[in-house]
Amino acid sequence: DVKVTQSSRYLVxxxxxxxxxxxxxxxxxxxxxxxxxxxxxxxRLIYFSYDVKMKEKGDIPEGYSVSREKKERFSLILESAxxxxxxxxxxxxxxxxGGQPQHFGDGTRLSIL
Amino acid sequence: GQSLEQPxxxxxxxxxxxxxxxxYQTSGFYGLSWYQQHxxxxxxxxxxxxxxxxxxxxxxxxxxxxxxxxxxxxxxxLQMKDSASYFCAPSxxxxxxxxxxxxxLTVLP
Numbered sequence: 001d002v003k004v005t006q007s008s009r010y011l012v013x014x015x016x017x018x019x020x021x022x023x024x025x026x027x028x029x030x031x032x033x034x035x036x037x038x039x040x041x042x043x044r045l046i047y048f049s050y051d052v053k054m055k056e057k058g059d060i061p062e063g064y065s066v067s068r069e070k071k072e073r074f075s076l077i078l079e080s081a082x083x084x085x086x087x088x089x090x091x092x093x094x095x096x097x098g099g100q101p102q103h104f105g106d107g108t109r110l111s112i113l
Numbered sequence: 114g115q116s117l118e119q120p121x122x123x124x125x126x127x128x129x130x131x132x133x134x135x136x137y138q139t140s141g142f143y144g145l146s147w148y149q150q151h152x153x154x155x156x157x158x159x160x161x162x163x164x165x166x167x168x169x170x171x172x173x174x175x176x177x178x179x180x181x182x183x184x185x186x187x188x189x190x191l192q193m194k195d196s197a198s199y200f201c202a203p204s205x206x207x208x209x210x211x212x213x214x215x216x217x218l219t220v221l222p
Contacts, residue, residue, distance in 0.1 A: 031208050042200065043156070043212035050208055058209075090155065097207035099144040101158035 003027070004105040006091050012111045019078040021108050023091030031094045032074035033102065034058075034066060036087040043090065049074055081112045115139050117213035119201050124219045125191055133186045133216045135201030143204035145177050145184045150215070151197045159186070159199075188218070196220045 007022035025032065033048040035058075045058030047066040055066050063085060067075045074093075078085055088109050092102040116138040125131040135145070144163035148156040162168055162177035162184060174187040188195055198217050202210040 033209075035212070040214060042214040045209065045211075048209065059211075092156075094208070099146060099161040099163055099204060101146070101161070102148075102156075102210065104155035104157070106155050 004091055004093055004103050006089075006105040006108050008108050009106060010109050010111075012113060013078075013081050014113055015081060015083060017078075017081045017112075019081050019110070019112075021076040021078075021089055021091075021110070023074045023076070023093075023105055024072050025074075025093040025103070026072065027093065027095070027103075028071065029093035029095045029103075030071075031096075031100075031102075032068065033092040033094075034064075034074065034076045035090045035092065036060070037090055037107070038087050046076065083112050086110060086112045115205065115211060117201065117203065117211060119199075119213050119216050121214065122217045122219070124221065126221045127191055127193060129191050130187065130189050131191060131218065133188075133199050133201075133218070135184045135186075135213070137182050137184075137201070137203040137211075139203050139205035139211065141205045142179065142182075143207060145175070146202040146204065146210060147173075147175050147186045148200045148202060148212070149197050150200065156200065191220050193220050193222065 034046045035043040049068040065077045091105045094100045094102045119135045147159040150156040160175040177184045198215040200215045
């Protein structure tokens with residue numbers, strides 16, 4: 001079974017802090033994704049990566065950056081956290097192209113105070 | 114532009130059949146996926162349609178009409194455990210999905 005592990009289930013940070021969310025997958029998947037999920041808005045794509053050191057902006061990249069130094073690890077960085085970044089963050093990975101399923105981690109519920 | 118429409122809520126009773134419709138508009142189109150998410154849980158993959166027609170997996174079936182930019186998820190013999198949010202997700206590119214707001218399905222005893 002594919003395992004996508006997010007480093008924290010719950011996280012509380014303060015406004016202006018630099019925040020790192022880590023995600024690791026164990027199935028040698030090429031593609032990795034970061035989403036945020038808010039009530040009534042569904043899942044929105046922040047960034048994705050289809051190879052090491054490659055990244056592509058999703059629909060809402062503002063205020064975020066990412067890092068993919070190793071194939072199995074994809075990090076989401078909030079450069080200067082703000083209260084409107086309080087959300088559930090979901091990491092996913094998938095293999096190849098053409099409708100391959102995305103496998104999700106359990107999510108990190110991030111609160112910015 | 115991109116748009117995605119599915120009902121926000123659906124309610125049905127145990128044992129019934131329910132259909133969740135999805136209409137989409139994307140600049141490119143590779144296929145339509147469906148995901149299930151229970152409260153507090155992670156989304157899990159249900160099905161993928163790249164071609165027109167019906168795909169059946171147990172109690173769940175998914176349908177796609179590319180010419181109508183339309184698909185649906187059909188859930189048969191509903192069980193209480195099917196209460197969850199269901200997301201249709203068109204692929205506008207080879208690797209990406211676009212998720213909508215989802216449909217909250219409530220199954221009543």
